[in-house]
Amino acid sequence: MGIGYQASDRDMIDYDLWFLQRGVPGLRGPRQYFGENDFIAFTGAAQTFGRFVHDPFTAQVGRLSGKPYINLGISGAGPEYFLKRPPLLEIICEANIHIAQVLSGRSVSAGVLECNRSNNGVLKFLEGPCKDQEMLAEKAYSTLRKVYGEQAYEEQVEAVREKWVELYKTMLVGGKGSTYLAWVSEGNIGEVGECIEGGSPVGKFPHFVTRKMLEQVAENCAGVIDCTLESMRPQVLYSDTSGEMHEAWDRQNYPNRPDNLRAFNVYYATPEHHELVASRVIRTLIVDGRI
Amino acid sequence: MLTDHSLVDALMEPYQAGRMNSYRETSFESLCRDKNIEPKQDRFVLIKETTTRTENMSLLVRLLKDARGLGDYTGLIIVLRSPFEAFLSQVHASSNMWLDKLMTSPSNKHFETFAKLAIAGLAEIVWHARSQHCRVINYNDFCSDPENELARLLGLFPLRLEQQQLELSKTAHRGGDPKAYSGASIEKTDRSAEVEELLGNLSDTPLKRKMLELQQISEGAASMATTQTIDQLAELVIMKQ
Numbered sequence: 001m002g003i004g005y006q007a008s009d010r011d012m013i014d015y016d017l018w019f020l021q022r023g024v025p026g027l028r029g030p031r032q033y034f035g036e037n038d039f040i041a042f043t044g045a046a047q048t049f050g051r052f053v054h055d056p057f058t059a060q061v062g063r064l065s066g067k068p069y070i071n072l073g074i075s076g077a078g079p080e081y082f083l084k085r086p087p088l089l090e091i092i093c094e095a096n097i098h099i100a101q102v103l104s105g106r107s108v109s110a111g112v113l114e115c116n117r118s119n120n121g122v123l124k125f126l127e128g129p130c131k132d133q134e135m136l137a138e139k140a141y142s143t144l145r146k147v148y149g150e151q152a153y154e155e156q157v158e159a160v161r162e163k164w165v166e167l168y169k170t171m172l173v174g175g176k177g178s179t180y181l182a183w184v185s186e187g188n189i190g191e192v193g194e195c196i197e198g199g200s201p202v203g204k205f206p207h208f209v210t211r212k213m214l215e216q217v218a219e220n221c222a223g224v225i226d227c228t229l230e231s232m233r234p235q236v237l238y239s240d241t242s243g244e245m246h247e248a249w250d251r252q253n254y255p256n257r258p259d260n261l262r263a264f265n266v267y268y269a270t271p272e273h274h275e276l277v278a279s280r281v282i283r284t285l286i287v288d289g290r291i
Numbered sequence: 292m293l294t295d296h297s298l299v300d301a302l303m304e305p306y307q308a309g310r311m312n313s314y315r316e317t318s319f320e321s322l323c324r325d326k327n328i329e330p331k332q333d334r335f336v337l338i339k340e341t342t343t344r345t346e347n348m349s350l351l352v353r354l355l356k357d358a359r360g361l362g363d364y365t366g367l368i369i370v371l372r373s374p375f376e377a378f379l380s381q382v383h384a385s386s387n388m389w390l391d392k393l394m395t396s397p398s399n400k401h402f403e404t405f406a407k408l409a410i411a412g413l414a415e416i417v418w419h420a421r422s423q424h425c426r427v428i429n430y431n432d433f434c435s436d437p438e439n440e441l442a443r444l445l446g447l448f449p450l451r452l453e454q455q456q457l458e459l460s461k462t463a464h465r466g467g468d469p470k471a472y473s474g475a476s477i478e479k480t481d482r483s484a485e486v487e488e489l490l491g492n493l494s495d496t497p498l499k500r501k502m503l504e505l506q507q508i509s510e511g512a513a514s515m516a517t518t519q520t521i522d523q524l525a526e527l528v529i530m531k532q
Contacts, residue, residue: 236525243422245525263418264530 002026005051005075008253011239012246013054024087025074025118032062033070040069041092043082044101047184047205047269048073052235052248055271060278061099065291070095076121076137078107079167084117089171096177097290099225099281101184105208106137108167111159112148113140128152141201153201157208164209168217178222178290181214184269184277186232189214189224205267225284227277235265235272292441293368294337295456299448300328302338306347315346317353319361330363335448342412343381343405352419366447367423369416369521371509372430374502375486378405399494406498409505414528420521427520429512501527 003026006015016029028049033039042048042058048071050056062069072088074081082088092098107120116122116134123140125133129147145153172179183189185204190211192204202208218224239246247262254262269277285291294301305326306314316322323330330336338354340347355365382401385394394401426447433440442452493499508523515523 233522234526234530236522238421245418245421245529258532260530260532264526 002028002049002075005046005049009052009248011241012237012248013052013240015049020070020091021087024085028056028058028071028073032059033068036068037094038067038096039094040065040067040097040099041095042069042071042073042099042101043077043088043092043103044073044182044184045077045103045107046073046075047273048101049075050274051075051268052237052265053269053271053274055274057269057274057277057281058099060274061281061285064278064282065285067097067291073101076104076107076119078103078105078115078120079164079171080109080115081107081120083167083171092171093175094177095175097285098175098177098179099182100172100179100221101182102206102209102214103164104137104202104206105157105160105164105213106141106202108160108164110163111156112144112152113156113160137207138200138202145201161208161210161213165213165216169220172217172220178288179220180222180281180284181218181224182227182277182281183214183224184227184273186228186230188228188230189226222288223284225277225280227273227280229269229273229276232270232273235268235270237263237265292437292456293444294339295458296335296445296450296453297455298333298450299335299337300330302326302328302336304340304347305338306350307341307344310344310346315350317350317357319354319358319363322354335450342416343408345408345411345415348412348415352416355419355423365423367416367420367425368444368447369420369425369427370430370433371427371505371512373486373506373509374406374409375489375506376430376482377409378402379482379485379489380480381405397489397492399496402489402493403496403498406502410498410501410528413505413524417521417524417528420524421518425517425521427512427517427524429509431510432513501531 002015002017006017006026009015015026017026018029018031019026040062042061048056048058050058050071050073056071056073058069058071058073070091072082072091082092104121106123107115109115112126112128113123114126116124121137122134123137125131125140125144130143133143135143141153141156144156183206185192185206187204192206192209214224237246237248238244245263248265249257249262251262282291293299302322305316305322308314316325319330323336328336338351340351342348355367359365378401379397381394382397394405424447426444428440428444438452438457441456445452504527505524508520508527512520
């Protein structure tokens with residue numbers, strides 16, 4: 001959640017959160033949308049929110065296109081996050097251009113796992129030995145594989161893949177503008193979705209999403225913008241106030257984080273990646289005559 | 292050469308030189324008083340310190356913070372050198388000049404000790420580097436083009452290059468590392484053949500590979516923005532294990 005990031009990252013960056021209306025989570029600021037007719041809506045997760053980044057791609061695209069924009073990047077969000085929030089859906093439908101970051105397949109309620117309503121990156125077991133237990137998605141999938149077995153894990157992955165496509169199709173119906181899917185990942189399209197044997201049980205972001213899934217959803221879109229950055233360098237994190245390196249993952253709250261990684265972002269899109277996304281999005285919009 | 296500027300007072304390795312007496316003064320005023328320097332509004336104090344002792348760097352960082360707290364302008368210059376040349380230079384100095392005969396042969400064991408100390412010291416300074424006005428330079432670039440490199444560094448103060456800074460032979464012994472003042476002038480020793488031999492003799496260890504990476508970063512420093520070089524150093528000496 002934006003407020004969670006603001007609290008934990010306050011020494012590094014001020015996200016300047018603002019609130020669209022009561023009941024809607026804090027959005028990444030500064031606010032650049034004041035009810036205009038011709039605007040861009042960005043939907044996505046932490047990458048779109050721009051965690052650890054002073055000038056996220058949303059702001060860059062807004063600036064370069066000269067259009068008002070709204071950043072609906074929500075930590076851990078899957079498609080159902082937006083579907084369950086009518087005020088957000090209404091904004092998405094009103095946008096002239098909708099840049100939809102391809103969201104994680106792990107943040108989908110299906111099979112034996114259900115997403116937490118506020119944070120889709122937290123999953124609850126609905127049945128079996130771990131019934132009612134809630135945990136972060138990666139741990140949940142790891143537990144599922146270990147406790148419920150390989151077959152249950154594979155069935156779960158299949159279930160969320162089907163559900164992901166269904167949810168996306170629902171989400172992308174009824175918009176008045178053009179929607180582009182933005183693939184923001186360290187892995188090429190179709191090369192992150194498969195479960196990695198012996199490695200992470202969810203693979204790389206956007207976890208579990210295959211080329212076929214993307215193609216199914218893309219039928220309802222203006223296009224897919226490939227923003228893959230395969231060799232993303234780690235981002236060194238600095239305090240905005242002191243200029244010194246800053247441990248974003250402190251020992252008290254993140255005891256299991258390796259000490260050598262506490263002041264490095266090795267997961268979220270880095271400033272370099274944001275620049276790449278912005279340039280690809282702008283290029284696409286210009287070529288398609290949208291701006 | 293930096294200290295040859297008419298407006299610069301030099302302080303050479305106060306913590307390294309004072310380590311036997313546990314010298315740890317980090318109040319800028321007290322340090323200057325201890326070293327008989329009178330800080331003045333229109334003058335600059337340049338402190339040179341060595342990174343191969345981590346505590347030197349911790350104390351230096353605290354000193355810089357203290358000076359800034361007093362309202363003084365502070366800056367940091369990180370001089371990177373080929374770690375293999377630096378090691379050979381230490382072996383030479385340890386054998387011939389220093390009182391501590393700790394690193395007298397270019398063995399794997401001594402190299403590991405040197406590399407670990409160098410990484411720890413660099414990690415400490417790199418952690419804080421971007422809190423200062425900072426420049427990172429390569430020692431070889433400095434030796435091959437002193438006029439431009441000096442002018443670039445002086446811009447950090449800011450000061451204008453003075454002609455006498457380029458006349459090395461006038462440099463007087465100011466304390467600190469004796470090997471820097473052993474002759475009538477400062478000349479960079481060509482160690483390329485020795486380095487090649489050393490690289491052939493050293494075992495292929497993670498530390499050696501890390502030092503090779505450090506050498507690469509050092510060689511690229513002149514063509515990179517300081518912030519990029521610092522980020523690369525942070526990745527190498529803090530993140531990679």
